[in-house]
Amino acid sequence: MNKPAYIHTTPKDNVAIAAGLLGLHSGDVIMENISATELIPMGHKVALKTFQPGDPIIRYGYTIGTANCIIPQGSWVQEQMLQIPDAPILDEIKFQTSPIPSFETLDGYTFEGYKNEDGSVGTKNVFGISMSVHCVAGMANYVIEKIKKELLPKYPHVDDVISISHTYGCGVAINAPAAIIPIRTIHNLARNPNLGGEIMVLALGCEKLRPETITGTSTKSDILYMQDESLTGFQDMVDAAMETAERHLKKLNARKRETCPASDLVVGMQCGGSDAFSGLTGNPVAGFAADLIVRAGGSVFFSEVTEVRDAIEQLVARAADEDVANKLIAEMKWYDQYLEKGDADRSANTTPGNKKGGLSNIVEKALGSVVKSGSMPIVDVVSPGDRVQKKGLQFVATPASDFVCGTLQLAAGMNLHVFITGRGTPYGLSMAPVIKISSNSKLANRWHDLIDFDAGPVALGEKTIEEMGWELFHYMLDVASGRKKVATDVLGLYNDLVLFNPGPLT
């Protein structure tokens, strides 16, 4: 018989996680005097003691719920056996100055990037076509197809032409308080480092969102109005767009990669389609690499409000100062109220896939989710759609929805994306490379052409988190330099940009 595989995160934990590809079988000895009493699928929890109703069930050293029935030692701890604890009360959380952990800085790590005039650095050289309103989205697609066919082959140093498409711009209450979120997102998307400041904006003319709002002053942009009376018909509009596009393509094509310090990286961490291994393999490995980026002077951020809501006490304890702590709590409060207005709460977060993968509830999911932020102090909090201003670890407040989170992370200035999944998703972004990490080797083997980095060996004891964290760090530098291409870029597999618009449509 093989040695049964399981993971016991902290000595305080009174459950363990069935590892190995086949899970635990009845009779498998787990620890001294504890054997599995039934089949426990991979990623699911086994009881290390007999729980009485009301007993806390502890994972990651924290209570993820209380037993609502007797759960015998060695048996499968299933979702419906746990009573979810109340969310931490935000007004009761106090910031206490904790000694900032000292860390060794990392010097000498570099990547080959595209330097921008505003000081940011691109990891790709992409021409972006933005728009002030969705009405012109079809026109943008038409023009992009034509550019790809007729112009792009002439400008081989330009990686791609993409549509910064969105469903905003008109038919919306543009003066409602929440409108600021989609508006600044559209603006900041156009400022993403990978677009090199060369933006063409397609506009209609009669829409509510004024195109100048998108371009601001920091990009060398052109605005083309379809309703411009000097343009006669669609072909005229297309001709104008092609001419403008070529001017930008020429400039982008002249750019060259240069050696940049790793501190120019702006890395967004996200997980999606999580399973119970995400918090044990993929997320800790990503968290270790996040620490390395911060030590090298770079920016790293994590997001997903409803996924950290239940771990807020841990995050507040990591705040660099009281201002950051207050901002963290304020973002949680805003989101609580937003959900309440829609008659929902944070428990709406978990998915059928999470549960099938062994995550019983949002508390367990949250504790595993924050692991990907590493261990550094949180130096700033950025509201949805805003752009990061600092180096170091930051929290960018976004919904947990993968594509919405990714879009807002791009707006925050992300030039490299790390995405951890347990169940698997073909998620990809055209604006920045997405490094897809699997939490288990079963997925990595099956999805051999969609997963970039397998953190599964950690669960099998074959590699340590530290080893794999370093591997990931080096892999990130390779991808940022264009030396390695991620799976979704090889396949051209991209999601739409999806805004977060909490305001009403009209």
Add this chain to the structure above:
Amino acid sequence: MNKPAYIHTTPKDNVAIAAGLLGLHSGDVIMENISATELIPMGHKVALKTFQPGDPIIRYGYTIGTANCIIPQGSWVQEQMLQIPDAPILDEIKFQTSPIPSFETLDGYTFEGYKNEDGSVGTKNVFGISMSVHCVAGMANYVIEKIKKELLPKYPHVDDVISISHTYGCGVAINAPAAIIPIRTIHNLARNPNLGGEIMVLALGCEKLRPETITGTSTKSDILYMQDESLTGFQDMVDAAMETAERHLKKLNARKRETCPASDLVVGMQCGGSDAFSGLTGNPVAGFAADLIVRAGGSVFFSEVTEVRDAIEQLVARAADEDVANKLIAEMKWYDQYLEKGDADRSANTTPGNKKGGLSNIVEKALGSVVKSGSMPIVDVVSPGDRVQKKGLQFVATPASDFVCGTLQLAAGMNLHVFITGRGTPYGLSMAPVIKISSNSKLANRWHDLIDFDAGPVALGEKTIEEMGWELFHYMLDVASGRKKVATDVLGLYNDLVLFNPGPLT
């Protein structure tokens, strides 16, 4: 000097609209003893009397506002001179049985359509690929491109392959009360008559929206799960999708157009980018044609809650019975509350383009907007995302946002779309033909390859509303039969489908 052109809608009106391409000039005699005292741009209002502060300003026979300053006779009545009236109080509106106008039925009008098993009829023969979650949208695009290249040429009777893409499915509070709207929209989009009941659904596996919700029982659908353990890698998924797609394409390719009565048409009326002519030319012409379709036994619906809100008393008076009247008021109430939750109201509707085009406020816009519904009794009211069940004129409650309204009208079962614009928009839908009507010839001339039907001659007195209404009716039958192709279909110019999701993201 040319005869100055202006339009005076009803004898009660104390303003007239400057017509002609150049508007009215100072000194132009409008009526007996009334001359323009300044330049009044095309589509804008001229005062037929001197208004004192507080005087009602009447257009279409209704008060569109009160003067907030002295407005001399013959001068330009500008937006900022009007105080908007309060919205009609919904609880005070009473339904009074009004004699249903009798109308002559129209017999013998037909079109060539694709008959479906569920009794509906398609005007196009399109293969639709739906999805349970946006995570697989990139995969859908990949597969569609491959189908278009490798399969579609083998099946020439299939018009197109389209993605029923949406940003829903996960990362949403799927049990929140408002979630029913996007969910039923996705379901009903897959049931659109132009898709012939042949639907392929791409799914992930771990998402919240279960794919079976999309297909229901009425379509011959296949669901492909990317997380299916029998699929090894992306190429396997693509192969499976291609094989399934080909089965559906074969069936769709075997269909032939057959002669169908005009009563099989389901026509959605919408306007967007309106100007002051929309209510005088395009909308009345479309309204006349709408009456003809209803007289021929077909279904016609109009939408855009915030654009009819101020004309609700007129609509309630046209309700076929008290139940319809109550449903109309209930939809207005729901939307009032929805806007209020987001700290907005119906005044947020008008756009800079509307105002530039001469529409002072939402009241004036609404009075012109409802004209496109014609004059028939309203026999039913359909909630957002629901499908129409009846023949005759109906109100399908949707936001006024063009692309959201169009998406919900497709979900309502629309097989032909009539869209009136004054400012101009390249708006198009891949699922159903969009007949684009211009309210003025200036736009039609400039946008010669984007406008399908010019209602401008009505403003110039060259044709009557009745004449042009009949022309439009015949044009609609031609488009529905595939004999004529609308501009956006010629160019392949399509907007995305955009859901209405009033519920929260998680």
